[in-house]
Amino acid sequence: MTTTTPERIVSDSGLPALLRNDPDAALRTPYGFAPGSGPLLDPATLRDQILPRWREGVDRQVKALVKRARSTLETLSGDALYSRLDDPPHRRAALIAELFRTHTVVKNAGRLDVRTLQHSLAGALDAGGPLRFEIAWGQVKRGLAGLKTAGPYADLAEALAVGRLTALMRAAGQLLDGEVRLTVLTGGTRFQDALLTRPEQLAAYDAQRQAVADALGASGTVVFGDFTAARTDADRAAWQEIYRRTLATTSDEEITARLHTVAFNVDWDTVLTRAADGAAPHGVALPDRLAGWLAGAPAERGPFLIRAATTCLVNPGLQQHWEQQLADTEDGEDLLEDAIDFFAHIAWEATRRYAAIHAADREAATGAAAGAPSADRDGSQEAAPGRAIRLTVHEKRDRPAMPALAILGMRAPGLLPQHLAAHLADGGRTEVGTMAELHAQLPSALPVHLSDEAAAHPVFGWLAGTGQPLCMVSPDTDWQRSLALALDPEQG
Numbered sequence: 001m002t003t004t005t006p007e008r009i010v011s012d013s014g015l016p017a018l019l020r021n022d023p024d025a026a027l028r029t030p031y032g033f034a035p036g037s038g039p040l041l042d043p044a045t046l047r048d049q050i051l052p053r054w055r056e057g058v059d060r061q062v063k064a065l066v067k068r069a070r071s072t073l074e075t076l077s078g079d080a081l082y083s084r085l086d087d088p089p090h091r092r093a094a095l096i097a098e099l100f101r102t103h104t105v106v107k108n109a110g111r112l113d114v115r116t117l118q119h120s121l122a123g124a125l126d127a128g129g130p131l132r133f134e135i136a137w138g139q140v141k142r143g144l145a146g147l148k149t150a151g152p153y154a155d156l157a158e159a160l161a162v163g164r165l166t167a168l169m170r171a172a173g174q175l176l177d178g179e180v181r182l183t184v185l186t187g188g189t190r191f192q193d194a195l196l197t198r199p200e201q202l203a204a205y206d207a208q209r210q211a212v213a214d215a216l217g218a219s220g221t222v223v224f225g226d227f228t229a230a231r232t233d234a235d236r237a238a239w240q241e242i243y244r245r246t247l248a249t250t251s252d253e254e255i256t257a258r259l260h261t262v263a264f265n266v267d268w269d270t271v272l273t274r275a276a277d278g279a280a281p282h283g284v285a286l287p288d289r290l291a292g293w294l295a296g297a298p299a300e301r302g303p304f305l306i307r308a309a310t311t312c313l314v315n316p317g318l319q320q321h322w323e324q325q326l327a328d329t330e331d332g333e334d335l336l337e338d339a340i341d342f343f344a345h346i347a348w349e350a351t352r353r354y355a356a357i358h359a360a361d362r363e364a365a366t367g368a369a370a371g372a373p374s375a376d377r378d379g380s381q382e383a384a385p386g387r388a389i390r391l392t393v394h395e396k397r398d399r400p401a402m403p404a405l406a407i408l409g410m411r412a413p414g415l416l417p418q419h420l421a422a423h424l425a426d427g428g429r430t431e432v433g434t435m436a437e438l439h440a441q442l443p444s445a446l447p448v449h450l451s452d453e454a455a456a457h458p459v460f461g462w463l464a465g466t467g468q469p470l471c472m473v474s475p476d477t478d479w480q481r482s483l484a485l486a487l488d489p490e491q492g
Helices: 015-021 043-075 088-099 114-126 156-176 199-215 233-249 252-263 268-276 288-295 298-314 316-325 332-366 435-441 452-456 479-485
Strands: 131-136 180-186 222-226 389-391 421-424 430-433 446-450 471-473
Touching: 015 298, 015 435, 043 088, 043 156, 043 199, 043 452, 043 479, 088 114, 088 156, 114 131, 114 389, 131 156, 156 180, 156 199, 156 222, 156 421, 156 430, 180 199, 199 222, 233 332, 252 298, 252 332, 268 288, 268 298, 268 332, 288 298, 288 332, 298 316, 298 332, 316 332, 421 435, 421 479, 430 435, 471 479
Parallel strands: 131 180, 131 389, 180 222, 421 471
Antiparallel strands: 421 430, 446 471
8 A cells, every 4th residue: 555645743753754864763762661771760759859849840830920921911001912901800811811922831822812812711701610721632652662652651741741731720820819720631532433542541641641730739720531521422422423424525635644643643552452363453354474473472573563564654665674674584575565554554544534533523513512622623713601711732723812832842842742752861951752763862861760669659650660761861861850850941
């Protein structure tokens, strides 16, 4: 199956370019890390040093955001940006809108339609109760055999993002001297029919991010909730009917445009497990020859197949590199051809469903009741009274009043933590990227693991014993000090 797609694959990741320009990167990147293969973080250090400093860092972000919003609004005069500043409710709304003109937090801060945003905020405040925001963010991590991430669990990359959301919402609460809530509508189940993600991992990932938010002082302020569960039964039934229809009308051009994006996000571990048990994921059966070879050593050969087939889909020139790895294997070239064909057909069907889900969401949103959540809701820029104010992680050019948050900071404005790992430098400065990119830039970097004793810790204890590190660190870095400073606003 021959395919060509645009180059934007994993948010704004440099992974596709790396696979094109340095084919050996896919071979050099470690598949994973043995527990204890790098520095160990014990529970006492996490409890007594790391988390307190992280909370202090978030506190400093809150103070800086509040100070900036107040001082900037004081210097404004007339109706240049906002209207009715002499009216207390509208001035309060303008004060919150000023938070989203912070260039280090909001990607479209300079283009934001703040007057319409102010109007929406004023309507929400008039309705009484807490000021509510919502944002759609968060497929669970899928490592792509170690090329994207080192495992499926929340790590330092998520802490950086959750810290920014926490600071923003707490700052809004201080400016209003009232209750503010952000609901993070997580998209795992939304795309489950396409990406074949595992429900237990989706639930675990949300629980982990909630634990981080609570530990950073956002308990009850930043709340993680499932996207599809927020729909009513009637909305779900109507959406399913639209989805069935859009599945039948999705064009090959729509599929081709998204194919590589989806190929890098399918839960291939689940695909291979189901296929090895005799199932046919998305109606595609595992070829007998490939099934027999995989069964000989599934723990080693499964990741090999995932890495080989998906990278060949993105860069067919890599096929020769992977054939060399199978040179001593009987029918090695045929095995690789079988794998690429199997992965390509599943990716095609997954992309068809993925595109149909997007289309169904857009169509359903045009008739959705006020307040019904949708990650791609179209229509008016103005929020109805009482409706949550929409935020986004991807700028919506057709909705200029919707703030687009850089949840990993402006050093990585187009990146999302579920695709990435983090690398610590001295002084708490943190770089984020896929594991392949980090390894290519810093081949001597070491993984920071949670010690076995940390397994019971409510924050990041889920990493203990898994082989997935909290982050990567250069050998000569004072990693404990840098980790304690990692959420400091001056480093972001």
